[in-house]
Amino acid sequence: MSNLAMVEAVNAAFAHEMNADDSVVLLGEDIGVNGGVFRATVDLQERFGEDRVIDTPLAETMIAGLSVGMAAQGLKPVAEIQFMGFIYPAVDQIVSHASRMRNRTCGRLTCPMVLRAPFGGGIRAPEHHSESTEALFAHMPGVRVVIPSSPARAYGLLLAAIRDPDPVIFLEPKRIYRLHKQQIEDNGEALPLDVCFTLRDGTDITLVSWGASIHETLQAADKLKEESEISCEVIDVATIKPLDMDTILKSVERTGRCVIVHEAARTGGVGADIAAQLAEKGLLSLFAPVKRVTGYDTVMPLLKLENHYLPDVDRIRRAVKETMEFA
Amino acid sequence: MSNLAMVEAVNAAFAHEMNADDSVVLLGEDIGVNGGVFRATVDLQERFGEDRVIDTPLAETMIAGLSVGMAAQGLKPVAEIQFMGFIYPAVDQIVSHASRMRNRTCGRLTCPMVLRAPFGGGIRAPEHHSESTEALFAHMPGVRVVIPSSPARAYGLLLAAIRDPDPVIFLEPKRIYRLHKQQIEDNGEALPLDVCFTLRDGTDITLVSWGASIHETLQAADKLKEESEISCEVIDVATIKPLDMDTILKSVERTGRCVIVHEAARTGGVGADIAAQLAEKGLLSLFAPVKRVTGYDTVMPLLKLENHYLPDVDRIRRAVKETMEFA
Amino acid sequence: METVASFEIHYRQYLNAEGRAVDELPEFAKDADVLQRFYRDMVLTRTFDKRAIALQRTGRLGTYASSLGQEATYTGLGHAMQPRDVLAPSYREHGTCFVRGVPMSDILLYWGGDERGMAFEKAKDDFPVSVPIATHVLHAAGAAYAFKYRKEPRVAVAVCGDGGTSKGDFYESINVAGVWVLPCVFMVVNNQWAISVPRAKQSRSETLAQKAVAAGIPGEQVDGNDVIVVKDRVEVALTKARQGGGPTLIEALTYRRHDHTTADDASRYRSRQELESEKKKDPIERLKHYLIAEGAWGEDQDRQLSRECEGEVDAAVDQYLNTEPRAPETMFDNLYESLPTLYQNQREELQAKWKRHE
Amino acid sequence: METVASFEIHYRQYLNAEGRAVDELPEFAKDADVLQRFYRDMVLTRTFDKRAIALQRTGRLGTYASSLGQEATYTGLGHAMQPRDVLAPSYREHGTCFVRGVPMSDILLYWGGDERGMAFEKAKDDFPVSVPIATHVLHAAGAAYAFKYRKEPRVAVAVCGDGGTSKGDFYESINVAGVWVLPCVFMVVNNQWAISVPRAKQSRSETLAQKAVAAGIPGEQVDGNDVIVVKDRVEVALTKARQGGGPTLIEALTYRRHDHTTADDASRYRSRQELESEKKKDPIERLKHYLIAEGAWGEDQDRQLSRECEGEVDAAVDQYLNTEPRAPETMFDNLYESLPTLYQNQREELQAKWKRHE
Ligand SMILES: Cc1ncc(C[n+]2csc(CCOP(=O)(O)OP(=O)(O)O)c2C)c(N)n1
Ligand SMILES: Cc1ncc(C[n+]2csc(CCOP(=O)(O)OP(=O)(O)O)c2C)c(N)n1
Ligand SMILES: [Mg+2]
Numbered sequence A, B: 001m002s003n004l005a006m007v008e009a010v011n012a013a014f015a016h017e018m019n020a021d022d023s024v025v026l027l028g029e030d031i032g033v034n035g036g037v038f039r040a041t042v043d044l045q046e047r048f049g050e051d052r053v054i055d056t057p058l059a060e061t062m063i064a065g066l067s068v069g070m071a072a073q074g075l076k077p078v079a080e081i082q083f084m085g086f087i088y089p090a091v092d093q094i095v096s097h098a099s100r101m102r103n104r105t106c107g108r109l110t111c112p113m114v115l116r117a118p119f120g121g122g123i124r125a126p127e128h129h130s131e132s133t134e135a136l137f138a139h140m141p142g143v144r145v146v147i148p149s150s151p152a153r154a155y156g157l158l159l160a161a162i163r164d165p166d167p168v169i170f171l172e173p174k175r176i177y178r179l180h181k182q183q184i185e186d187n188g189e190a191l192p193l194d195v196c197f198t199l200r201d202g203t204d205i206t207l208v209s210w211g212a213s214i215h216e217t218l219q220a221a222d223k224l225k226e227e228s229e230i231s232c233e234v235i236d237v238a239t240i241k242p243l244d245m246d247t248i249l250k251s252v253e254r255t256g257r258c259v260i261v262h263e264a265a266r267t268g269g270v271g272a273d274i275a276a277q278l279a280e281k282g283l284l285s286l287f288a289p290v291k292r293v294t295g296y297d298t299v300m301p302l303l304k305l306e307n308h309y310l311p312d313v314d315r316i317r318r319a320v321k322e323t324m325e326f327a
Numbered sequence C, D: 001m002e003t004v005a006s007f008e009i010h011y012r013q014y015l016n017a018e019g020r021a022v023d024e025l026p027e028f029a030k031d032a033d034v035l036q037r038f039y040r041d042m043v044l045t046r047t048f049d050k051r052a053i054a055l056q057r058t059g060r061l062g063t064y065a066s067s068l069g070q071e072a073t074y075t076g077l078g079h080a081m082q083p084r085d086v087l088a089p090s091y092r093e094h095g096t097c098f099v100r101g102v103p104m105s106d107i108l109l110y111w112g113g114d115e116r117g118m119a120f121e122k123a124k125d126d127f128p129v130s131v132p133i134a135t136h137v138l139h140a141a142g143a144a145y146a147f148k149y150r151k152e153p154r155v156a157v158a159v160c161g162d163g164g165t166s167k168g169d170f171y172e173s174i175n176v177a178g179v180w181v182l183p184c185v186f187m188v189v190n191n192q193w194a195i196s197v198p199r200a201k202q203s204r205s206e207t208l209a210q211k212a213v214a215a216g217i218p219g220e221q222v223d224g225n226d227v228i229v230v231k232d233r234v235e236v237a238l239t240k241a242r243q244g245g246g247p248t249l250i251e252a253l254t255y256r257r258h259d260h261t262t263a264d265d266a267s268r269y270r271s272r273q274e275l276e277s278e279k280k281k282d283p284i285e286r287l288k289h290y291l292i293a294e295g296a297w298g299e300d301q302d303r304q305l306s307r308e309c310e311g312e313v314d315a316a317v318d319q320y321l322n323t324e325p326r327a328p329e330t331m332f333d334n335l336y337e338s339l340p341t342l343y344q345n346q347r348e349e350l351q352a353k354w355k356r357h358e
């Protein structure tokens, strides 16, 4: 058992899987000697060599395209995009190739690659270093999109992502990279993909979130319990594509109320999809409209205003209270 | 008045605006001598010269990036991406620059550009020539996404898009480029952006759609009237970002029922956003869950199966009937 | 002022447009059997091509990209590669695929709109057709990395057009292949046109071969209508790459004689004269003249070969047209290794609808 | 075998590392006032730089990218440009911006996390900071197109790093600028590192200047620590471009002496020795030695200049720190020319919340 922060858990998952499987290689900018700008890959180049922990030239289209080529030819590349704000040059390779290689060849070639990127706001970083655009990838058939929100889930989900036979976009909420530590046994046990994790049981309302927002959501749940005796069920979606709607639906069937929390802009965010499915499949169990507490539909502001942009405990509490008070 | 097909209306709008405004330039692959692979720009190079109708090297990142630079320096570039399937290399420039230039400089520089692309399936084209991924752009703050579905709306909305002081993604449903003609007066009158068009008034149910699917939606509405006396209101969203939710909400408040139709994959499609907003703001007026008739959550198949992928009249009718029958 | 680097780009040809050897031929080309095989493969490609266009014109095939006039490049490339090498094609390299053992019926199936056409069993590590220009060039570099990493003596070959060299992906690929000394060959098929855009409008560079300079790798030009020089120079590059010598960029100068695809009409943007003068450089005629002059070929054999090729193509077309259609719901079957629950009801919906309609 | 193209890359320097002229200086450099102005601007840039880092270390500025050691490149570039030319910078060119009239307080405001820092009024057509590497190089080409189209005698200058040359956008820009003969200058600031990745790992190309060969445009190297050669060669390139002669790529050889940004720790990946040996090529010391040797500068003047620069920076810092914060809801105010209805309630929500908390 080691006491690990989330970014250390990422590192531990890598080390485990690289020991177990020669075909796993890491590539990205500054991941080698430097160990990644967040140190997610620290020491790995020393341990596994330059041909397995590869510093690439500065080109994200290339990083994604190389990964597709490697994956189709038997490697399991795990590529790092230094920040999600620089993932866009990789979009073409993901939507046009990674997500389609299996389908295009009827399974003759496949694309077991992972594309990782730290994402989300709240660390006072420069422009383009704080966005959350997971919804773009959630709309692409053929990929998985996975977002851990604790050290243990980072460890288990990353192992699962590497082992998955299909492409996985793995987004790491960097704001909570070092928020707190967890005891983790480095036993190589993966967590299941494609399922939500229920972090708190509750009876009055279901709070659905993922990534760093989970933490504000949990805090809001605590406060609501304390100050108003509202019992919140808290679900960490974790795999936002494909979505485990069953877990969410079952919870909402019981509670009758739901608030969705995410950092990304509201319009076209993954929250819309969850709300739409709730409205479609769970309409009869809903006592109140599904509210979404999200980033605003504006450009993620520079650091002076970023905390005003992000959903905070206060906004979540208000939304929950309004939902509870709904006639 | 001329009798124009949609693609001819696009051409007419260009000619009009290029006559009226010297700062309008067109750029793209094969748009010059060849007049575009769909002939949207036919004859324009001859009329307006090679410096206003520009055949570019083959590079979509470049096309978008050049447009941002031109737009920031006083031109009004209208760039063509030959097919929406090749728009992905342009995503970075759109999300990182076009949509942010005004915000990043507090209005010092702006980005009045249009990025056009034919989109959608049903023309027996090769891979990557048939997708509908408008939702990706609808999630980006700072852009408009506009989709005409008739010759007259193509003419009026394209003029509005070119004149708009902010970036517009203008997606042309190529399946209906030549479906039918309409009398259009080439008077330079733009249609308003940011509003929906109600194509049919109805009382029982609201059908919301855009692009080529409008035509199956209208056919379904006719059939439903005929065979079951169901009166459908049909709304063409037209500008999918920013969405004119008011028009949709008001309609659904009256009808109490809604079906959304689009070609794009269901998960994360723009339909999710509309359904979520209906559930949030219109929950009390809904008699039945909002159904979505969409492309499936799989890769757009090659031509042999494409018609099975696309929403058709039959699927729309079934969804409407199920919605009407909902207790 | 100090000169810190200098470069030269070379052009090579063995057989000129008239089919006369302008240089001493490489060893392999002294074997008439070998050249007859090349000739045969070029004729077969052209026969296939004509038939595919006819199928498209009669509504039995989707959009199709002809390789008329470019057969030497594709055949020469196919013969230079070893079976375990990997090809990352764009969409016009049918000729190369045939040499590598891909059945003509599969190529028809794919362009007929059926994904199963890319499930071929020979050359089974080859990449599928790639429609988005130049994107696949990166896959070749990734594949080459895998070979190098596993110490396999294999080379990845990417093929793209003159238009493709304008895209960033192309450049990023040659750059990374250079710096990582990858076993890669970049084949630029300069057929002078990218749909309606002529070569001169793609780049001010005097040659496309010199794009290699930007990546610090060797680049050269060959006459792409001379199957001998194509096979020879590609093989040299492959051998070098296989031995750890790193990548090479080869620009094959040829000409696209047909419309871009069956969806195009080239008469809108280029002159008859240009086309006529290019016809004189025909790769098939050229080799035929050479073989006849060498006494290694005759008109009877030629007619016989035509008949054989037609027969093979007939058989492939039959097989294609008789392929059982896929059930619609199979569109979900290769999305993931196993279909996630969330999408299973969509598959079922589609299946149910299909059953209703049958 | 025929040679079809050949190329040479040249390197130039006027002042060597010791501050001695190694060649006859260009006309402008014979004017002591001019060189003193360059010197002053370099010193100001370095003074600003130190202060910005101090502000960051004490939590009063966000991440900041130092230009320590690269002042000659940025100052030289700034002085070569004319006011109506347009700069498309990345994120390290403060020195150039200052020469172009952008207030230091605005640069602080931006890096302090306030968009208003990019709303400056001088050089008002200049592009803002561009964080995504090499993306802005295309903007320069687009701007150049606009100038050419309107027949304005203006040039667009894009600046990117050694790392930036690996990106497809960079290549696509130089390629299109070449084929359209655009009034553009591409300035590659080769400071030997892209965060932790050394120049040698970006590309196997012997020089970055030779990337120009791929685009068929001229490319050359200059000593980026020699302000005279930077100003001279950039001006030559600008004049050529202004007169319709098309683009030039200039690689300035310099060295990033600080960490990549304040968020980086360069000691993790590079040696002290390398750093020490690079310090000996300091651009400021070099010009100072030259000026002193020419009798055009003295230690008293130098101290006086230091004080002046400190004073100017003090004033800028004051202005920055005293800038009234923006109201949160203004984050909506430059999204579109006017805010669409759909988003107005979000603005109101934010405003209301802010009011509650005040
Ligand atoms: C990224 C992308 N943009 C546009 C297209 C549309 N398109 C298909 S082929 C083609 C021209 C390609 O020219 P070239 O690279 O010279 O290859 P050729 O067709 O001549 O073999 C274009 C523009 C595409 N397939 N992919
Ligand atoms: C597209 C993109 N990828 C990654 C980054 C993160 N990043 C910021 S600076 C940098 C290195 C840039 O090196 P170089 O181009 O040499 O410029 P320098 O910082 O040395 O001036 C990286 C990788 C980014 N800003 N943009
Ligand atoms: Mg071509």
Ligand SMILES: [Mg+2]
Binding pocket: D161, D162, D163, D189, D190, D191, D192, D193, D194, D195, D256
């Ligand atoms: Mg650098």
